[in-house]
Amino acid sequence: xxxxxxxxxxxxxxxxxxxxxxxxxxxxxxxxxxxxxxxxxxxxxxxxxxxxxxxxxxxxxxxxxxxxxxxxxxxxxxxxxxxxxxxxxxxxxxxxxxxxxxxxxxxxxxxxxxxxxxxxxxxxxxxxxxxxx
Numbered sequence: 001x002x003x004x005x006x007x008x009x010x011x012x013x014x015x016x017x018x019x020x021x022x023x024x025x026x027x028x029x030x031x032x033x034x035x036x037x038x039x040x041x042x043x044x045x046x047x048x049x050x051x052x053x054x055x056x057x058x059x060x061x062x063x064x065x066x067x068x069x070x071x072x073x074x075x076x077x078x079x080x081x082x083x084x085x086x087x088x089x090x091x092x093x094x095x096x097x098x099x100x101x102x103x104x105x106x107x108x109x110x111x112x113x114x115x116x117x118x119x120x121x122x123x124x125x126x127x128x129x130x131x132x133x
Contacts, residue, residue: 008029015025 011029011032012022012025015028016022020028
């Protein structure tokens with residue numbers, strides 16, 4: 001602050017030695033001070049500008065991350081859908097094989113039952129023949 005006071009005093013002396021009276025030199029210094037105040041980049045203005053830029057940057061980064069996450073989720077969904085289709089085809093194939101095995105087992109059980117009935121009939125027939133005759 002002392003430095004600023006010395007500079008203003010030096011400016012006033014310079015203007016007065018150039019022929020300006022005290023009022024004119026004060027008005028000139030006031031005009032210069034106002035211009036510096038309005039257009040100078042103060043730490044506060046720099047901080048505000050940086051904060052605005054940071055906010056804009058963060059919004060852009062959030063948007064880009066959202067876009068990337070959306071794309072990544074879309075790719076995962078497509079991949080899982082493809083895997084699901086492949087697995088569905090595999091399960092359909094396995095279901096057909098299991099249905100075929102089940103049909104074979106049912107046919108085999110039917111034949112086994114028919115064989116058991118035939119054998120038991122034969123045994124009963126032999127027993128009847130042996131017992132009655």
